[in-house]
Amino acid sequence: MLSGIGDRTELARFGIDTVSHLPGVGQNFQDHPIIGGGLWEAPGPVTAHNNVAEANLFVKSRPELDTPDLHIWHVEAPYLSDITGQYAVENVWSISPGLVRPESRGFLRLKSANPRDDMEIHANMLSDERDMVALRRGMEITRELGNSEAMKPFVKREILPGDLTGKALDDLIRNGAMSMHHPTSTAKMGLDDLSVADAELRVYGVKNLRVADASIMPLITTGNTQAPCVIIGERLAEILSN
Numbered sequence: 001m002l003s004g005i006g007d008r009t010e011l012a013r014f015g016i017d018t019v020s021h022l023p024g025v026g027q028n029f030q031d032h033p034i035i036g037g038g039l040w041e042a043p044g045p046v047t048a049h050n051n052v053a054e055a056n057l058f059v060k061s062r063p064e065l066d067t068p069d070l071h072i073w074h075v076e077a078p079y080l081s082d083i084t085g086q087y088a089v090e091n092v093w094s095i096s097p098g099l100v101r102p103e104s105r106g107f108l109r110l111k112s113a114n115p116r117d118d119m120e121i122h123a124n125m126l127s128d129e130r131d132m133v134a135l136r137r138g139m140e141i142t143r144e145l146g147n148s149e150a151m152k153p154f155v156k157r158e159i160l161p162g163d164l165t166g167k168a169l170d171d172l173i174r175n176g177a178m179s180m181h182h183p184t185s186t187a188k189m190g191l192d193d194l195s196v197a198d199a200e201l202r203v204y205g206v207k208n209l210r211v212a213d214a215s216i217m218p219l220i221t222t223g224n225t226q227a228p229c230v231i232i233g234e235r236l237a238e239i240l241s242n
Contacts (some may be wrong), residue, residue, distance in 0.1 A: 001025060001110050005206060014113040018187035020205030024194030026119075029106035029222040030185045033125045034073070035135060036080040038142040039098045039159040039178030040151075042091045048076045058100070058223070059139040067222055069101035072139045072145070083175040087159050095146050098180055099137025103128035108186055127175055135173050166179045187215040201232075201237050212236040 004019035005032035006026060011018050053075045072095060073079070075159060079094035080087070096202045106124035126132055139161050145151065147158060161172050187196035187203075197203055201210040212233050214225050221228045 002115055003115065004139070007202065010110065012018075016113055020044070020202055022196050024106035024188060026161065027105075027184045028188050028218075029108060029121070029123060029183065030104075030217075031103060031106075031123055031125065031216060032098050032178045032180035032182045032220065033102065033131070033135070033174055033177045034071075034096050034101050035139065035176040036094070036096055036178055037084050037160050037172045038095040038097070038146060039078060039080065039084075039087060039092055040094075040146050041153070041156045041159055042093060042154050043156045045091055046076055046093050048152075052076045059141060060114050061134040065101075067101070069099060069134055069222075071098040071100045071140070071223060072096070072141060073098065074145075081176045081178050084160065084172070089159070091156075092159065093154070097142050098136060099131055099134055099138070100220070101134075103130045104218065107152045119185075123179070125179070126174060132170060132173065133140060136169060139169060139173065154177065178201045180224075182214070182220065184214040184217045184220045184225060187211050188218045189216045190218050201236050210236060210239075229237055 001011060002016065004017050005022055007023040008018040008021045010179050034194050050091065052220050053073050057072050059068050060068050074097060074202065075094040077094065078088040078092045082223045104127045109120040109122070111120055143161065146155070150176065161169060164172055175186040189197045189199065189201065195204070195214050197211050199211055201216060203209040203211060214229050219226070
């Protein structure tokens with residue numbers, strides 16, 4: 001945007017000359033929300049192993065889905081947001097449901113023409129009701145796991161979510177919502193009016209400029225983004241070497 005690539009109306013707000021009018025730059029922001037709101041107290045100290053969060057699963061919130069939309073993590077420590085963190089005590093561990101097929105979309109905006117100023121990030125996380133429906137099911141699965149027979153030796157009591165329902169459960173989901181740190185899709189590859197790059201990662205309307213990172217993903221991947229970003233980089237290397 002600072003270089004004049006983006007929506008001309010937005011660029012004009014800061015006196016930036018338009019090099020290529022691409023309204024999709026900064027739009028279509030997607031991220032994986034994870035809920036820091038499944039918490040159990042253990043009978044004694046919890047010993048952390050490896051990276052503390054190696055036990056996880058992918059599961060569907062609804063059986064008719066083509067692919068899992070929930071990524072649920074067991075964490076051998078309290079994994080909570082600033083707000084749900086008030087419930088932490090000694091000797092606790094977490095199960096946290098994350099949403100890997102979010103319907104919510106956000107956007108980025110410039111604050112000024114100064115490159116030292118951070119951008120505005122409007123994640124709009126959980127703004128689509130379908131995401132809330134999926135995460136309500138995620139919290140149910142979290143309880144089923146944490147309160148299962150196999151986990152009883154590690155449970156003194158359940159702290160969160162307990163038997164919360166309705167607005168109280170929704171409040172816990174929203175208060176516990178955090179980013180999985182997987183921001184993507186703000187310079188998406190495609191052919192529609194909001195597309196920024198073509199199939200060879202070339203930015204429309206600009207010569208000799210390509211993008212090779214998570215921003216070119218039209219849809220966020222169903223899982224962590226690091227490996228897909230490596231593949232994107234390797235693909236661009238192939239393109240440039242041919």
